[in-house]
Amino acid sequence: MSLSPEQRREYRGIAHNLKPVIIVGDKGLTDGLQEELERALNDHELIKIKVASQDRETRHEAVAALCEASGAELVQTIGKIAVIMRRAKQPNPKLSNLLREKSGRA
Numbered sequence: 001m002s003l004s005p006e007q008r009r010e011y012r013g014i015a016h017n018l019k020p021v022i023i024v025g026d027k028g029l030t031d032g033l034q035e036e037l038e039r040a041l042n043d044h045e046l047i048k049i050k051v052a053s054q055d056r057e058t059r060h061e062a063v064a065a066l067c068e069a070s071g072a073e074l075v076q077t078i079g080k081i082a083v084i085m086r087r088a089k090q091p092n093p094k095l096s097n098l099l100r101e102k103s104g105r106a
Contacts, residue, residue: 002074003085008013011046011075015083020050032068037070042043046075046085053080080089 003011021040024033039045049066051059063082069073072086085098093099 002095003075006060008075011085011098012083014097015046015075018046018048018097020048020081022047022049022066024049024051024053024066029062029065030032034066037057041070041072041084041086042088043092043095044097045088045091046083047097049082049084051080069096099103 004017020038021044022033027033028096034057038050049063051062053059053062058080059080060077063074063077066082067084070084070085070086075083075085077083087098090100093103
């Protein structure tokens with residue numbers, strides 16, 4: 001699934017006010033971090049991730065690895081923050097950032 005420029009623009013707008021829910025620290029991509037990423041994507045569909053590394057290439061590789069492991073689509077990266085999205089099979093209207101935004105309760 002590849003996002004169109006219009007979808008990316010819409011998702012960037014929704015993500016603007018979100019806080020990072022996943023922070024990749026010095027330990028990198030641990031099993032616990034990947035479990036938490038799965039939970040966050042299932043609950044929220046659209047999330048922000050913060051990669052604490054100072055090296056740009058390391059941050060890029062970490063985000064790419066997270067997207068590949070979770071099946072998520074990269075929406076945007078700015079500095080240490082990445083926005084990723086993966087549609088849930090059965091989204092929860094109370095938790096999904098996409099559904100909450102469309103219903104006006106963001």
